[in-house]
Amino acid sequence: MKIRIKFTKTGHMRFIGHLDILRYFQKLMRRAEVDIKYSEGFSPHPVMSFAQPLGLGDTSEGEYVDIEVQSTESSAAMLRRLNEKSCPEIRMLKYVQIADETRRSNAMSNVAAADYQILFRKEAPDESALQAMLAQETLVVKRKTKTKEMETDIRPMILSWELGEEGLFVRLATGSTANCKPDTLIEAYDHFRGVTPPPCACHFHRLEMYACREGLFVPLYQLGEELL
Amino acid sequence: MSTRKLALSDEILMSVEKPARYIGGEINCVYKKKDEVSIRFAMCFPDVYEIGMSHLGIQILYDMFNSWDDVWCERVYSPWPDLDAVMRREQIPLFALESQEPIREFDFLGITIQYEMCYTNILQVLDLAQIPLWAGERGEDDPIVIGGGPCAYNPEPLAPFFDLFYIGEGETQYAPMMELYKKNREQGGSRQDFLQACAMLPGIYVPSLYTTTYQDDGTIAAFSPTKEGIPARIRKEIVSDVSRTYYPDKPLVPFMQVTQDRVVLEIQRGCIRGCRFCQAGQIYRPVRERSLDFLKEKAIRMLESTGCGEISLSSLSSSDYSQLKELVYFLIEETQKRHVNISLPSLRIDAFSLDVMNKIQDVKKSSLTFAPEAGTQRMRDVINKGLTEEDILHGAGQAFRGGWSKVKLYFMLGQPGETDEDVMGIARLAERIAEEYYEIPKEERNGKCQITSSTSFFVPKPFTPFQWAPMNTAEEFLRKAYLVKDTMRAQKNQKSLRYHYHEADVTMLEGVLARGDRRIAPVILRAYQKGCLFDSWNEYFDDRKWKEAFEEEGISPDFYTIRERSLEEILPWDFIDCGVTKRFLKQEYERAMAGIVTPNCRMRCSGCGAAVFGGGVCFENTN
Ligand code: SF4
Numbered sequence: 112m113k114i115r116i117k118f119t120k121t122g123h124m125r126f127i128g129h130l131d132i133l134r135y136f137q138k139l140m141r142r143a144e145v146d147i148k149y150s151e152g153f154s155p156h157p158v159m160s161f162a163q164p165l166g167l168g169d170t171s172e173g174e175y176v177d178i179e180v181q182s183t184e185s186s187a188a189m190l191r192r193l194n195e196k197s198c199p200e201i202r203m204l205k206y207v208q209i210a211d212e213t214r215r216s217n218a219m220s221n222v223a224a225a226d227y228q229i230l231f232r233k234e235a236p237d238e239s240a241l242q243a244m245l246a247q248e249t250l251v252v253k254r255k256t257k258t259k260e261m262e263t264d265i266r267p268m269i270l271s272w273e274l275g276e277e278g279l280f281v282r283l284a285t286g287s288t289a290n291c292k293p294d295t296l297i298e299a300y301d302h303f304r305g306v307t308p309p310p311c312a313c314h315f316h317r318l319e320m321y322a323c324r325e326g327l328f329v330p331l332y333q334l335g336e337e338l339l
Numbered sequence: 340m341s342t343r344k345l346a347l348s349d350e351i352l353m354s355v356e357k358p359a360r361y362i363g364g365e366i367n368c369v370y371k372k373k374d375e376v377s378i379r380f381a382m383c384f385p386d387v388y389e390i391g392m393s394h395l396g397i398q399i400l401y402d403m404f405n406s407w408d409d410v411w412c413e414r415v416y417s418p419w420p421d422l423d424a425v426m427r428r429e430q431i432p433l434f435a436l437e438s439q440e441p442i443r444e445f446d447f448l449g450i451t452i453q454y455e456m457c458y459t460n461i462l463q464v465l466d467l468a469q470i471p472l473w474a475g476e477r478g479e480d481d482p483i484v485i486g487g488g489p490c491a492y493n494p495e496p497l498a499p500f501f502d503l504f505y506i507g508e509g510e511t512q513y514a515p516m517m518e519l520y521k522k523n524r525e526q527g528g529s530r531q532d533f534l535q536a537c538a539m540l541p542g543i544y545v546p547s548l549y550t551t552t553y554q555d556d557g558t559i560a561a562f563s564p565t566k567e568g569i570p571a572r573i574r575k576e577i578v579s580d581v582s583r584t585y586y587p588d589k590p591l592v593p594f595m596q597v598t599q600d601r602v603v604l605e606i607q608r609g610c611i612r613g614c615r616f617c618q619a620g621q622i623y624r625p626v627r628e629r630s631l632d633f634l635k636e637k638a639i640r641m642l643e644s645t646g647c648g649e650i651s652l653s654s655l656s657s658s659d660y661s662q663l664k665e666l667v668y669f670l671i672e673e674t675q676k677r678h679v680n681i682s683l684p685s686l687r688i689d690a691f692s693l694d695v696m697n698k699i700q701d702v703k704k705s706s707l708t709f710a711p712e713a714g715t716q717r718m719r720d721v722i723n724k725g726l727t728e729e730d731i732l733h734g735a736g737q738a739f740r741g742g743w744s745k746v747k748l749y750f751m752l753g754q755p756g757e758t759d760e761d762v763m764g765i766a767r768l769a770e771r772i773a774e775e776y777y778e779i780p781k782e783e784r785n786g787k788c789q790i791t792s793s794t795s796f797f798v799p800k801p802f803t804p805f806q807w808a809p810m811n812t813a814e815e816f817l818r819k820a821y822l823v824k825d826t827m828r829a830q831k832n833q834k835s836l837r838y839h840y841h842e843a844d845v846t847m848l849e850g851v852l853a854r855g856d857r858r859i860a861p862v863i864l865r866a867y868q869k870g871c872l873f874d875s876w877n878e879y880f881d882d883r884k885w886k887e888a889f890e891e892e893g894i895s896p897d898f899y900t901i902r903e904r905s906l907e908e909i910l911p912w913d914f915i916d917c918g919v920t921k922r923f924l925k926q927e928y929e930r931a932m933a934g935i936v937t938p939n940c941r942m943r944c945s946g947c948g949a950a951v952f953g954g955g956v957c958f959e960n961t962n
Contacts, residue, residue, distance in 0.1 A: 123345065126358040127594045135594060138366075138646030141677065153701045155678040156648060168353050196646070198366060311349045 112180050115218060116193070117205035117332045119172045120165060124200040129164035135201070136176060142196040145189070148179040162218035162320055162331065163225065163285055166294065171317035173225070175218040175331050177209070186338045207335030221331055223323035224270055225285040227293045230278040230314040237304060238274055244303045245272060252299050265291045265299065282328075285320065346434040346441075347422075355421045359595040360388035363414075363436030366592035367644060369401070370437060371411040378517055379445040380404055380412040381435050381482070384453070385460035386875070391416040392591065393599035395653060396451055396488065400509050402587035410517060413437040415448075417460045418467065420872065420879070426467055433467035442468040446520065448482040449505075452490035455852035456845065456875035458497060461486075462867040465500065472864065474502045474547060479530050483520075491544075492575075492622050493801040493912040496852055496859035498546035502534060506915055507542045507575030508608070510584050515540055538569050542576035545569075549914070551857055557898055559856065559909040574916040575622070579954040581608055582630040586637055589644040601649035601682065602641040604634055606666065610655035611940035611956055613947075615723045615931050616712070616754055618800035619655055621919045624947060625955030626940060631662045635669055642679060649680040658687035659941075667695055674699075684708075688734035693741055703785060706745035707738050713757070714750060714764025720934045721756050723927075728768065736775050744785045746772055752819045752840075753797040753811035756932060762819045765792060766826035766836070773832035791837040794823060796846040800853050801912045802919065804927035807904040810850045813843040844882040845874070850900040856911040859899075862892045920948035 120132070127135070140147045140157045149155040162175040183189060186206040193203045244250065250266040268284035268291035283291040293315045301308050321328035345352070345362060352358035373379065382401055384391030391397065397414070404412030413435035418426060426433065432441035442448055448468065450461055462472055465484065471477050474484065486494060487505040494504040505512065516537060523533040538545040548569050552560040564571055578584050590602055609626035610619065638650060650670065654660060667683065674681045681699050686692040688707055696705065709731050713719045716728060735746055750765050769790045776788040796816045799805045811819070820840040827836050851859065866888040873879040889896055904910065906925055913921070923946065930937060937945055940956045950957035 123343070123362045123364055124594075126352055126362050128359070131359065131595045134596065134600075137648060138592060141646035141648070141679075142366075142643070143646075149678040153699070154648075154680050157678075167358075168349070198364065200364075309350075311353055314349075 112183065113209045113211055114178050114180055114183065114189075115205070115207050115209045115332060115335045116176050116178065116203055118174045118176070119170075119202045119204065120174055120200065121170045121172070121202075122200040124198070125168050125170045128167050129161070133159065133161065139193065139197055139201075140178070143189075143192045145178070145193070146180050146182045148181065160217040160219055162222050165317060166292065166315065168311070169293075169315040169317065172204070173317050173319035173330075175222075175320055177218040183208075183338060189338075205332040205335075206338070207332050208338055209335035218320075218331060220287065221322040221334065222286040222320050223284065223288075224282055224321045224328050226280065226282050226318040226321075228278050228280055228316040228318055229293055229297065230316065231312065232314055233309055233312040236274060236279060240304050241272075241274065241279070241300060244300060245269065250299055252295055252302075254295070265295060269296065280318075344439060346431065346439040351422070351425055351429075355425065356419060357388075357595060359593075360416070360419065361422065361436070363439065365594060366646075367589040368414075368437060368591055369405040369412070371405075373411065373438065373440075376411040377409040377521060378411070378447070380410055380447045380449060381415050381442045381445045382412055383415045383448060383450045383464055385417050385450055385457045385464050387419055387873075388416045388593075389595070389597040392593050392597045394451070394453070395603045395605060396509070398587050398590045398603075399585055400449075400513075401591070402589075403510060403585040404513070406585070407514070407517070409521075411437075413445075415442055415464065415468075417457075417463055417873070423463065423467070423872070432469050433464060443470050443480075443482065445482045447485060449485045449487060450501075451488040452486050452497070453488050454875060455490060455849045456880075458852060458863050459867040459871045459874055461497065461500065462864065463872055466867075473499055475499070477502070477530070481530075483530070483533070489618065489622065492618070492915060492917065493854065494544060494546065495551075495857050495911040496855035496863065498857050499860045501546060502530075503537055504544040504546065505542060505576070506544055506573055506917075508577050510578045511576045512540050512542050516543070535566075535569075541574060544573045544915070551911075558904075559911060562909060562911075562914055572914055572916050575918065577623075577627075577918075577952055578608070579627070579952065581627045582633040586633075588637070588640040590641055592645045592647065599651070600647070601651045601680075602638075602645055602647045603651050603653045604638050604641070605629070605653045606634060606657060606660045606663075607654045609955065611659055612656055612725065613723055613927075613937055613939060613945075614712070615721070615804040615927055616751065616797060616800075617655075618803050621802045621924075621947075622917045623655070624918055624949035625952060625957045626659070627955040628660060628662075631665055634666055638670060639673065642673070642677060647679070649682060650674060651682040651684065654685065656687075657683060657685045658689075658692070664691065671695070671698055688731075688738060690737070693734075693738055697741065702742040703744070705743070706747050706789075706791075707735065707743055708747045708749070709734070710749040711768065712749065712751050713754060713761060714766070714768055715761045717934060718754065718757060718761040718764070720936050721931050722754055723931065723937055725936065725939065728771070731768070732771060732775050735772050739776050739779055739784065739788070742785055744776065744788045746788070746790045748772075748790065748792040750792060750794045751797040752794045752823070753816055755799075755805055755808040757819075759819075759822060762822050763826045765794065765823050766830060766838075769827065769836050769838075770830045770832055773835045776835075777832065788835050789837065790832075790835055791839070792823070792827075793839045794820060795841050796843055798846055798850045798853055801910065802915075802917050802924070804924050804931055806854070806910065806924065807906060807908075807928060809903040810847070810900040812901055813847050816843040816846065842877070842880075845877075845880050847896065847900055848874070848882070848885055851896045854911070855899050858894060862888050862894050865892055918947070918949035918951055923947045 147157045160177045189206045190203050249264045254261050270282040272281045404410050483502045486501045491504045519536050534545045537543045551562045554560045607628040609623040611626050712724045769792045799808045866885050869884040
C-alpha cells in the first residue's frame, strides 16, 4: 500500500540538509512504529521517496515523501503517531493513500510545479524592475553543470507571480522536465537590476507542490485519499 | 522550543560548513526553564560535534544531571575552524546548544578529556567562552571548570587550566558536589570556599591546592598539598553496581550524520586481560558486568526512543562478558524484528562469533578483525596479549572456509623490548594468514584475499606497566614502519597484503602530553596561541608550531618521551590511586622484560590492588 505524507520543515530545521532529512525520516518511521516496507539485505532501511529536495536554509509547508506500508491505521491516527514522535519543526500535515500504479509514479516524478513565498529581508523588492523583467519574452540565465555552462530561458518556467505585503509569491515549474528554483529567479532579478545583494537577502519558503493533471495543477496530496 | 532564538545569525550559519552542528534541538534533548533550576551545567566534549555526539559517557552524564530537577545540563562542542574564526572576529561568546546562551553565565563547565590531542581545543573552548584560561585568574562569576575522562588520570599538563578534576566514573560524586555548591552559595561562600570543600570529596582533585617541586635533573622532588587537611592521595571513583545506576533510556538523536549513528549498549566496565600497554585495562579495573536484564531492557528502550537503525555493544573486550551468548541471540532476534543492524566490535574470532557474524552481516563484504598488537609470540608475551598465532590462524582459517576473504590486523610498533625480528614478524604473520587462505582449494574460496595490517606507534601511558618505558624516537618509528613495508613487499603473497601506518610526529607529541607534568601547561598555551587547534585532525596538526612552542618555553620533549624513568622516580600522577598499585605495575614491568605472561583476572587473581573497591570480578568466586 502506498502512502504519501505531506510535511513541514520550518524554523531551525532549515539548517538540516536533505540527506539528513532522509535519515531523520528513517528514524521517525521506527519511532512511530510505522509498518513500513524495508529494503532487503543486511542493512535494511525503510524505502522512501522524497519529492524535490529543499535548499539548505529554506523552509517549507509543502514537503512530500512517499512510503510503502504493509498495514496502517487511519490518516488521523497515523498523523497523531508521527507528530508525537517528531520535532515541532517537522509536522506531518497529510497522510493519504495513493494508487499503486507503476513503480515510477512517486512523489518525485509527479511534481510539475511548486509555489514559493520569497521574503525580502534586507530591502523592499523593486516592483517596477520585477515587472520589467517579467514582461520580457525570454529570461535567459546561465547555469553551471559539472562540466559546462548552459544558457536556459526560465521565463516560461515562471508560471505566475504576485507581489504582496508578505513578499513575492511565485509558482515555478519544478521537476525533471523543467525546473526553476526560486534562488535562480532572484539571481536573475539581481542581475537584471545590476546589483550584488548581501548574503541571505531573501528567504525562500515553499508553500505547496503540484502535479499536472489534464492541464490543471493539483496539490500532490490530492492525488491520494484520506484513510478513514 | 521552536521560538528559541539561535546564538548565531542566519548569515553566519549559512556561511559555515554544517550549520546543524550549532543549533541543538535534537530528538530527546532536554529543555528546562532556567528560572526553575538552581544549577546550570555545560557539558563539553572538546572536539567537533560529530565526534562529541558519538560519545557514550556524555550521554550517560547528560541523562544523569537532567534527571535531577534543580540542574539543567546542556552541551557544547568545539566550533569548527570556520566558525571559530567568525566567533573571534565578531566576539560572539561560546554558547550551549540547548539554550543557545553563553557558557560563561553557567555555574559549571565540565570537559571530558578523552585523548591528549584535544588539549588545545580545551583552551579554545575556554577562550571562546570568554573564561580566563588560567584557573587562578577566574573570578566569582566565572563557571567552575571541571576536567574528567581518562586523561584526568594524569591531569598535570592541564592542571593550571582547571579548577578541579574528577578522577574516575562520573556517576558517584556529582550529586554531593552539586549539594556542596548550593550550600556554599546559600551561605554566601566564595569560589575558593567551594573548591576547598570539593577537595574533601572522594575522587576530586583541586590542582591549586597542591604544589610540585623539582630536582636538578628535572625529575619531581615532591608533590604535596599546600594546606593542612587536604588529602595527599586521591582515589578514583567507580560505580560498584553497574546494573543499578544511571543509563539513558532516551539517548540524544542528532539530525546530522555523526561518527557513531547508533545506540550504544555498554555491557561492562573494565577488562580482565591486563595487556601491559593498555591504560583502559588498568584504570577501569575491576571488571564489572551489567546484568542481562538491565541490558535487554535498555536495548529495547533505546531502540524505541531513538528509532536508530543500529545498535552496538561497547566494552573493552566483549567476548569476556559472561552472558554474551544469551545477550547476542536476544539482540539478533529483536533487531531482525525491527529491521535494525547490530554491530559487535571487540569480539574474539571463534565458532560463536563466526556464527553470529554470519547471521548479521554480508560475509563477502565484511572483514574479520584481529588485534595481535605485536608480530611475534615472544613480543606478545612481553605485552601480555593472550592471543597466539595459532588462535589467529585457526580463527582465520575457519572464517575463510565460511566465505570470508578480508582480514584486518592491528599492531603497535615501538613497544618495550621490541627487536627487528618482532617488527618483521608483523609482515610475516600477515603472509601466513594469506597462505592459510590460499591453501583452500580454488573452487571453494572467494577470489583473492585481502589482508590489511595497520600499525600505530606505541605511546607509554600512566598507570600501565610500561609507564616507565622510553618511547622510540620519530626516526626509529619510521624506520620500523619501512621495515614492515619492505618485508611485506618481499613476500610471496604481497599482492594480497596491504599495510598502513600512522604519522610519527603527532605520536611524539602525544607521548609528551600523556606523561607530562605541570611544566607542560605553558607549552600547550603557547602552541594554542600560535594557532594550534584540532591537533587530532591530520589537516590541522602543525608540528612546526608545537616545536617552536617547546623551544620558546625551554622545554625538551625528549625528557618526557625517550628518557627511561627509574622505578624510584616520583611520577607526576603518583598521587592518584586507581586501585592498581605501583608495586603491581613494577612487578608487571619486570615480568614483561622477562617475557612472562600474567593470567587474566578470571584465570587467577594477581592481586593488582583493585580489590579495594570491594566489587566486580575480584569477588566473583567468593560467595
Ligand atoms: S584484584 Fe585480582 S581480580 Fe581484581 S582486578 Fe586485580 S587482578 Fe583482577
